[in-house]
Amino acid sequence: MTKKDVKTNLLNHSEAKVRLLGEYLKRYLNIICNDGYTKRIKIYDLFCGEGLYENGGEGSPLVTMRQIKDIHFVNVAKASGIPKIDCHFNDIEESKVKRVEQSLKDKSLYYPEFGDLHFSTEDYQLQYENLLSQLPKLKSLNQKAFIFIDPYEYKHIKASQIKNLMSKGSSEVLLWLPTQFMYRFANNGTPEALKDFITEIIPNFSEWRPGNVWSFISELKQGFQDFLGNNFFVDTFTIQKDTNTVFCLFFFTSHIKGFEKMLEAKWEIDTEYGKGWDYGGNTPSLFHEHKTNPLETKLKDFLKSKKRYNGEVYEFTLRQGFLPKHTNEIFYNWQNNGDLEVLTANGEKARKKSFYIAYNYFKTDNKKVTFNLK
Numbered sequence: 483m484t485k486k487d488v489k490t491n492l493l494n495h496s497e498a499k500v501r502l503l504g505e506y507l508k509r510y511l512n513i514i515c516n517d518g519y520t521k522r523i524k525i526y527d528l529f530c531g532e533g534l535y536e537n538g539g540e541g542s543p544l545v546t547m548r549q550i551k552d553i554h555f556v557n558v559a560k561a562s563g564i565p566k567i568d569c570h571f572n573d574i575e576e577s578k579v580k581r582v583e584q585s586l587k588d589k590s591l592y593y594p595e596f597g598d599l600h601f602s603t604e605d606y607q608l609q610y611e612n613l614l615s616q617l618p619k620l621k622s623l624n625q626k627a628f629i630f631i632d633p634y635e636y637k638h639i640k641a642s643q644i645k646n647l648m649s650k651g652s653s654e655v656l657l658w659l660p661t662q663f664m665y666r667f668a669n670n671g672t673p674e675a676l677k678d679f680i681t682e683i684i685p686n687f688s689e690w691r692p693g694n695v696w697s698f699i700s701e702l703k704q705g706f707q708d709f710l711g712n713n714f715f716v717d718t719f720t721i722q723k724d725t726n727t728v729f730c731l732f733f734f735t736s737h738i739k740g741f742e743k744m745l746e747a748k749w750e751i752d753t754e755y756g757k758g759w760d761y762g763g764n765t766p767s768l769f770h771e772h773k774t775n776p777l778e779t780k781l782k783d784f785l786k787s788k789k790r791y792n793g794e795v796y797e798f799t800l801r802q803g804f805l806p807k808h809t810n811e812i813f814y815n816w817q818n819n820g821d822l823e824v825l826t827a828n829g830e831k832a833r834k835k836s837f838y839i840a841y842n843y844f845k846t847d848n849k850k851v852t853f854n855l856k
């Protein structure tokens with residue numbers, strides 16, 4: 483594979499990346515467009531690339547506009563109004579941005595009634611500073627921002643920039659990092675730019691020795707979480723290009739519902755790629771090899787440490803990167819085996835199979851039941 487191929491064709495791992503972007507945007511736009519509150523949505527693609535690749539593959543600008551077009555026409559068909567969705571596509575190479583503009587026209591993916599469309603050919607750093615000054619205004623106008631940051635290299639990015647973008651409120655960030663290269667360099671002759679990037683989130687970097695790229699990613703995620711604090715949610719989506727190459731998307735939000743939507747998108751794609759949810763429960767079977775399920779282990783520790791309410795279990799599940807349906811499955815299995823007791827506020831046993839682990843209960847009735855693990 484030559485370098486040219488990588489840059490002019492959309493390869494499988496990049497396809498998985500833009501799939502996640504598309505699946506997430508579909509869910510995100512669906513919620514935000516119907517929340518009855520948001521007046522305008524602003525999508526910023528700061529390293530937008532060329533849109534249409536030589537092999538016909540569609541990059542982030544086309545994937546994004548397709549989702550906007552879909553949601554627009556679904557809502558027009560239902561005769562319900564939706565907020566305007568503005569898009570801003572930026573890339574330092576002018577020829578690429580021109581190509582994006584042309585392919586959006588050729589494929590009829592943009593109509594002015596969707597919202598405004600902007601193009602620019604600035605360096606990321608300038609775009610970032612410009613965004614920082616715009617974001618605070620969005621909140622008071624009931625507007626929301628989604629920012630996609632997809633560089634070739636980590637040298638453009640700083641964790642504190644992500645923190646600044648997030649702390650201006652109402653924004654979500656999806657960041658692509660070439661984790662494989664970062665991991666290789668982190669263990670061996672670390673370049674200054676990488677040292678600067680990692681030291682911000684892993685303060686004891688000089689003693690840090692992750693054993694492989696997977697633990698590198700999970701510790702980076704924890705580092706981001708600690709750096710951003712508990713008001714933010716962080717998740718990762720790993721894409722394995724081949725046995726030796728793993729890339730990773732990092733997702734950041736301050737909104738738990740948006741976080742759940744991103745996890746849904748991720749699980750859907752993982753299932754398609756054959757690495758979805760696998761829980762055999764505790765029933766011994768000749769055919770199902772008993773494996774330790776990572777969520778089951780985490781839930782056990784979480785419930786054993788103190789009394790936990792349904793709202794806490796909902797948040798805990800998401801923060802571990804899993805969905806409420808996964809926890810429900812584990813709880814149901816424990817309940818069937820007589821290991822789990824679920825009690826209502828007045829100490830009565832809750833109905834079987836009722837765990838109340840969902841966003842609506844989290845918002846309105848987060849202390850409806852407690853769990854007692856024997």
Ligand SMILES: C[S@@+](CC[C@H](N)C(=O)[O-])C[C@H]1O[C@@H](n2cnc3c(N)ncnc32)[C@H](O)[C@@H]1O
Pocket residue numbers: 500528529530531532533540541542543572573574575578604605606607632633634638
């Ligand atoms: C990984 S590609 C983007 C791919 C695109 N998001 C897609 O889905 O097809 C990274 C892009 O960043 C652009 N770029 C490189 N340095 C930049 C900078 N300092 N500021 C803005 N864009 C830059 C490159 O021209 C390249 O198109």
